[in-house]
Structures are given as C-alpha cells and as structure tokens.
Amino acid sequence: MVNAKDDRKFSVLIAGGGSTYTPGIVLTLLNGLDKFPLRKLKFYDNDGERQKKIADATAILIKERAPEIEFEATTDPKEAFTDVDFVMAQIRVGKYAMRSLDEKIPLKHGVVGQETTGPGGIAYGLRSIPGVIELVDYMEKYSPNAWMLNYSNPAAIVAEATRRLRPNSKIINICDMPIDIMDRMAAIVGLKDRNDLVFRYYGLNHFGWWTEITDKQGNDLMPQLKEYVSKNGYWVGGDYDKGTEASWESTFKKAADVYKLDPTTLPNTYLKYYMYPSWVVKHSDPNYTRTDEVEAHRQKLVFGECKRIVDNGTAKDTDFKPDEHSTYIVDLCTAIAYNTHQRMLAIIPNEGAISNIDPTATVEVPCLFGSNGPERLSMGKAATYQKGMITEQNSVEKLAVDAWVEHSYTKLWQAFSLCKIVPDAGIAKDILDEMIVANKDFWPELK
Numbered sequence: 237m238v239n240a241k242d243d244r245k246f247s248v249l250i251a252g253g254g255s256t257y258t259p260g261i262v263l264t265l266l267n268g269l270d271k272f273p274l275r276k277l278k279f280y281d282n283d284g285e286r287q288k289k290i291a292d293a294t295a296i297l298i299k300e301r302a303p304e305i306e307f308e309a310t311t312d313p314k315e316a317f318t319d320v321d322f323v324m325a326q327i328r329v330g331k332y333a334m335r336s337l338d339e340k341i342p343l344k345h346g347v348v349g350q351e352t353t354g355p356g357g358i359a360y361g362l363r364s365i366p367g368v369i370e371l372v373d374y375m376e377k378y379s380p381n382a383w384m385l386n387y388s389n390p391a392a393i394v395a396e397a398t399r400r401l402r403p404n405s406k407i408i409n410i411c412d413m414p415i416d417i418m419d420r421m422a423a424i425v426g427l428k429d430r431n432d433l434v435f436r437y438y439g440l441n442h443f444g445w446w447t448e449i450t451d452k453q454g455n456d457l458m459p460q461l462k463e464y465v466s467k468n469g470y471w472v473g474g475d476y477d478k479g480t481e482a483s484w485e486s487t488f489k490k491a492a493d494v495y496k497l498d499p500t501t502l503p504n505t506y507l508k509y510y511m512y513p514s515w516v517v518k519h520s521d522p523n524y525t526r527t528d529e530v531e532a533h534r535q536k537l538v539f540g541e542c543k544r545i546v547d548n549g550t551a552k553d554t555d556f557k558p559d560e561h562s563t564y565i566v567d568l569c570t571a572i573a574y575n576t577h578q579r580m581l582a583i584i585p586n587e588g589a590i591s592n593i594d595p596t597a598t599v600e601v602p603c604l605f606g607s608n609g610p611e612r613l614s615m616g617k618a619a620t621y622q623k624g625m626i627t628e629q630n631s632v633e634k635l636a637v638d639a640w641v642e643h644s645y646t647k648l649w650q651a652f653s654l655c656k657i658v659p660d661a662g663i664a665k666d667i668l669d670e671m672i673v674a675n676k677d678f679w680p681e682l683k
C-alpha cells in the first residue's frame with residue numbers, strides 16, 4: 237500500500253501498444269492501482285491499425301474500472317513520449333512475418349530456427365537495434381526523467397547495443413523467462429510464487445543458471461528442486477499448466493536433460509537450444525514453426541477477445557488477466573517509483589558482477605531496484621563450463637552489434653559461425669546470404 241503522505245500518480249507509456257502482451261499489462265496495472273497509482277496510460281505503436289484493436293478494448297476496460305485514468309493511443313512519438321514517467325517497451329521490428337523467416341531460413345539449412353537464439357536471434361537483433369534506440373531517443377527528448385523497462389527482444393543484443401550506443405540512458409532490459417521458471421520452482425516446493433524465493437543466478441539473457449535458491453527463512457531448496465527437475469524439468473502439470481501450449485510443455489520438460497550437464501546448478505530453459513540443437517531440429521517442422529503457432533493461438537486469442545469486448549461494449553466478463561510477464565514489469569516500475577530495493581533480475585553491463593567475465597559483457601544478474609535504477613549484486617566466479625559458454629555467446633552478441641555499427645559483412649559472418657548451434661562457417665554463410673535478402677528493408681547494407 238502506498239504511503240499516505242505520498243500522493244504521486246504515474247504516467248505510463250506502453251511502446252508496442254499493439255503487442256499481444258499489452259492486455260495483460262493493462263489488467264495488472266488496473267488491479268494494482270493501490271500499489272502503483274496511475275494518472276495516465278498511453279499506447280504508442282507504428283502500426284496504428286493493429287494498436288487500435290487493443291486500444292479500443294482498453295478504453296472500455298478503463299472506463300469501467302478506473303475512469304479517472306486518462307487514456308490515449310497514438311502513432312505520434314511526440315504525443316506518446318511527452319509527460320511520461322515509465323515507458324514499457326515491447327516492440328517487434330518486422331513483426332511476425334520476419335520472425336517466421338528468422339525461424340524458417342536456418343531450419344532449411346538444418347540449423348535451429350528460433351526467435352532469440354542462433355542466426356534467427358541475430359537477424360532479429362539487427363532489426364531491433366535501431367527500433368529500440370529510436371524509442372530511447374524519443375524518451376530522452378520528450379521525457380528525460382523517465383525510465384524505460386524494455387522487453388523488446390532479443391534482449392541480449394538490444395542490451396549490448398544500448399550499453400554501447402546509449403551508455404547513459406535510463407533503459408533497463410528485462411526478461412520474463414527466469415520469472416516464469418521461478419514461479420514454477422515455487423509451485424514445485426509448495427510456496428505461493430517467486431516472491432517467496434531468494435536466489436542467486438548468473439549468465440547472459442536466455443543463457444543463465446541458478447546457483448542458490450532458498451526460502452525466506454534461508455532453508456536450502458536446491459536439493460528438492462534438483463530432484464524434481466532431474467525427472468520432470470520445470471513441468472508442473474495439473475491446473476498449473478492448464479492452457480500451456482505443447483511446444484512450451486516440451487521446453488519445460490527438456491530442462492531435465494539440460495540440468496544433467498551441470499547438476500550443481502539449475503538451468504534456464506533456453507539452454508536447450510545450445511546443448512541439444514540436433515534434437516531441437518529433429519523436433520521442428522521447417523514449414524510450421526513457433527510463429528505459426530503464436531499466430532494461430534496467442535495472437536488469435538488476444539485480438540479475438542479485444543473484438544469481443546468492443547462488440548459487446550463491456551469488459552466486465554473478460555478473461556484477460558495478469559501473468560508473470562505483466563506482473564514483473566509492473567513490479568519493477570513500482571520498485572523504482574518507491575525506492576524499495578527489491579531484488580530482481582536485469583540484463584546489465586557486467587562491471588564485475590561475474591568476477592571472471594569481461595566487465596564489458598552484458599549479463600543477467602540479480603539487482604536491487606531503487607529510484608536510481610538497478611544496483612547489481614556480485615555473483616562471484618563463473619565455473620569453467622559456464623565461463624566457456626558465456627564467453628563464446630557474449631562474443632557472438634558483441635560481433636552482431638559490431639556488424640550493425642560498422643555495416644560489416646565479415647563481423648556478421650563471424651557472429652553466425654561462432655554461434656555454438658551453427659556447425660560450420662559454410663552453413664553460416666549460406667544462412668547469412670539468405671537473411672541479407674530477407675532483411676533488406678531492415679538491415680544496413682553490409683560491406
């Protein structure tokens with residue numbers, strides 16, 4: 237509950253208002269007004285038509301639940317970014333059409349095709365860098381005191397780019413994958429949710445490991461979790477997983493095999509792509525990838541529900557609800573707004589947090605969140621296995637940013653071929669050459 241003497245109310249902008257994740261965030265904001273009061277909510281997107289479908293439903297939600305909040309949706313950057321305290325960014329440059337190619341082009345060559353991993357993730361990175369930098373520049377121009385919490389992927393490459401190109405900007409890059417996994421861990425050990433856990437975690441984005449997990453009383457939960465994960469991965473099942481899609485079920489279960497590679501830690505689910513790429517390719521359909529599933533499922537559900545709300549003129553019976561993605565970003569804003577020093581993960585410049593990793597690497601570690609942003613916690617030394625993996629993958633991410641900055645074909649080829657999931661430089665070149673053509677409207681011309 238907000239301190240009675242503190243009567244601040246905040247103005248929030250969702251950049252990427254047309255995102256499938258926007259309704260979840262709106263519901264979380266509306267449910268949490270006692271902890272994070274709002275005076276204004278705005279949407280910004282460069283696709284006004286897509287955004288309008290979500291905005292029209294949101295207008296009804298706000299009218300019914302908190303009519304005192306001013307709401308507007310715009311495609312005009314000045315209108316969007318003026319008088320804002322927090323920007324929640326979740327844009328997808330190139331939209332699902334380009335995500336589909338990120339997945340399908342590598343798969344044609346027998347290589348993992350994934351949104352944020354391998355050649356697909358690098359291709360997406362080169363599209364996202366200018367998109368996110370543009371958002372940061374709008375924020376600094378129109379609301380220089382605002383903070384940006386950025387989900388736009390691939391967060392690792394975006395964070396490396398903003399570290400280098402906008403080192404003093406108030407952007408904090410974040411990810412919901414460890415958050416989702418920690419909610420699962422809490423369920424596995426019979427606790428309410430991730431906020432009941434105290435943890436140590438280190439690595440890169442979509443590339444990290446938990447080294448310690450206790451409850452609030454300090455009881456070690458690692459033995460119980462390891463025992464469970466070695467058999468079931470992070471799959472909880474039952475009511476908890478009602479509605480979880482089959483491909484996510486497979487990913488959560490595969491964590492059992494990933495765990496076996498290093499039984500001293502617990503892994504992020506994304507490591508499956510690096511440790512079992514042949515298995516992933518074998519279980520992929522190059523003609524029907526994750527994008528096709530998202531378009532047929534999440535996108536359809538979200539836009540269908542918005543249409544239903546608008547057609548009925550009411551959102552009283554909506555099944556939109558908060559989830560780990562939305563509660564995390566709102567919790568982060570609340571911690572910054574009220575200087576709570578809550579311990580949460582962020583993707584930030586290493587600067588010693590992992591002592592034997594390049595200080596200029598962009599890593600994911602727990603931080604204390606307060607009004608000056610995140611203060612990184614020291615995670616000590618990476619073990620030999622993790623150090624090797626992190627060093628290689630971080631070099632891939634740095635080379636991708638180098639390639640965008642220098643317009644360098646060679647650096648991008650190096651990034652593709654250094655990536656653990658690409659078997660050789662010849663295959664890397666074949667994929668790269670096809671991706672250059674596919675991304676001609678988004679990438680700089682490479683020399």
Ligand SMILES: NC(=O)c1ccc[n+]([C@@H]2O[C@H](COP(=O)([O-])OP(=O)(O)OC[C@H]3O[C@@H](n4cnc5c(N)ncnc54)[C@H](O)[C@@H]3O)[C@@H](O)[C@H]2O)c1
Pocket residue numbers: 251252253254255256257280281282283286287326327328329330331332367386387388389390391410411412413561
């Ligand atoms: N970091 C994480 O853990 C995490 C978790 C979930 C989603 N995401 C990311 O959130 C983003 C949204 O995902 P989604 O599946 O809802 O995508 P989506 O395509 O439904 O929504 C993205 C929106 O961004 C808009 N957009 C694209 N380029 C833009 C630009 N330059 N300026 C303004 N708007 C722009 C699109 O028009 C679209 O409405 C993606 O980047 C996704 O990878 C990240």
Ligand SMILES: O=P(O)(O)OC[C@H]1O[C@H](O[C@H]2[C@H](O)[C@@H](O)[C@@H](O)O[C@@H]2CO)[C@H](O)[C@@H](O)[C@@H]1O
Pocket residue numbers: 351352389411412413414416526530559560561
């Ligand atoms: O394939 P998608 O678009 O469904 O998901 C890609 C995103 O996956 C992670 O976020 C998950 C989250 O972990 C899961 O629990 C649930 O909340 O859905 C999210 C999105 O589906 C990952 O952290 C993101 O970076 C990916 O974009």
Ligand SMILES: [Mn+2]
Pocket residue numbers: 391410411412413442
């Ligand atoms: Mn993520």
